Amino acid sequence: MSSKINQIRVQNRYLKWLLFTLVLTVLLVAATLLSLTTGEAKIDLSNLISVLRQQDSIEYYILTQIRIPRILLAFATGGALSLSGALLQGIFRNPLVEPYTLGISGGAALGVAFTIVLGLHLTLGIYILPLSGFIGALLTIFIVGVLGFLRGNSDINKMLLIGVMISFIASSIMMLLMSITTANNLHGIIFWIMGSLDEPNKNLIYTCLAAAIAGLLISYLFARPLNALLLGEEKANYLGINSKATIRILFITSSLLTGICVSVAGVIGFVGLVIPHLIRLLVGSDYRFLIVGSFLGGSIFLILSDVIARTIIAPNELPIGVITGILGGVLFIIILNRMRKKSRHV
């Protein structure tokens, strides 16, 4: 009898997850439409479809060559960064970890800075920038991984500290590079660090998109192990979960996702920290929803931030990192306040 009530309660929770997924999907569509229609060239919502039919119009060009690629990139990077944050917070059992805590962005930025200072982008073409960023990110992941968990008795907190230290070292070397290079190069480096969704190369956007979707699918397979890891590595082991393997796979997944996003879109902060917390606060910390919710939430957040970034001082454009930083910071303080009121320990 009471087990039936319980059954209903569990089913109600699935219903709640479904509802939130629908709400987020609707918001995502709304944000996409908003982003499609706002900008220097206003395109009316009612005209959207007819514009998309007129392949020779200027509006058609703006939509397909500028706005849609930006939206796709915002969808992919926002989702992937937020997902990475949720995964890393789970495996490190630390609510303050975000994709950049482990020095991945620092490594990527350093790779790009080296390329710019050496002038490689002038000889090898513009695509060397994302490539060098990705190599920098990979090197960082490799170092953190080798020092952190490949050497036997690994301690997850040690890994975190190593990541933070690598982040510091990378930013110090960056400053060194920036202090000895020309003003022109300096400008290039700073511009890259601030992040931008303006990516002319479609292939890079598709790579991001594919990686983000693949990351989402892989992560979802680990939803239950992630739930068990809430209780710690040892307890998860006793519940039949291979904690070490789960942590390794998810560490590599989230690091690669972050590395790809950073090398294409630059450093876009706060998405990976704020959005997972917001979803936790609204729906709870069950990873079976948190993974999907974080991804969709991150996508929405970044698409909206991009709309603000390119309209607030139009015709000029603010770096997207500025918007996500300010919005995310304020949002995070509000969330923390709420959490204290709910007296939850995350």
Place this chain on the structure above:
Amino acid sequence: MSEYLNIDNIVCGYGKEFNLREVSFSIRQGALAGIIGPNGSGKTTLFKGISGYLPLKSGSIFLNNKNLGKLKLNEKAKRVAVVSQFPDNAAISVEDYVLMGRLPYREQFQFFEPRKDIELAEKYMRLTGIHKHRRKQISQLSGGEKQLAALAQALTQEPELLLLDEPTSHLDITHQVQVLNLIQRLNREMNLTVLMIIHDLNLAAEYCHYLIMMKDGALHTKGSPAEVLNYEIIEQVYDTVVVTQNNPLSGKPAVFLVSEDILNDIKARYGEIKR
């Protein structure tokens, strides 16, 4: 092998610093057994060796004729449930926490709870009495309630062997007795084999059928409480003067400690203590 749990010459530990010294013992099905011994004697190391968290360097552990060392993690989790010394602390509800006991039974792509799992979680929440707090977060429970929730989770695993690491260590006597009575009842009514580390010698004597006394990483004495808990063995192992008598109601041994002042007083009056 006639016994249910057979620990055969196991060695495990932390690098070169601390290792068990070839510990062997066996327990029959349906026993309630206790591991006792001073701090640093290897109780927890032994426990983690049996639970599988520390890999065995040599020796073997058979449970119901299955070599635990050769089982996959989830197969092991279906047979052995572990309640750790430090209560879990997480921002999840009691019912979700208890349901996690079914994790080892899930298939790879099974993301949602089958009806049976929910019924089992419900059954064991009621059995342990924690169902009253099902909507509360684990982190909001008191120490005793956390222990009950952890027990409910362990039972939901439907194990053959229940391992408990000092289930009463952070509790007052009311909750100590409450938790141990529950363990005793589960042991008796479900014929569940229980092996627990227990610090308190009097509680060990009162509740356990069988005791394993550890000292310096090795097994010192094993046997019934009456066999293990006599003052000579306790004084050898703990290096402390004690007096043992039987509990007038249960007839089980009870251990009394004596303060230094009293001991000196006795020495002054009667000379060196002779038994």
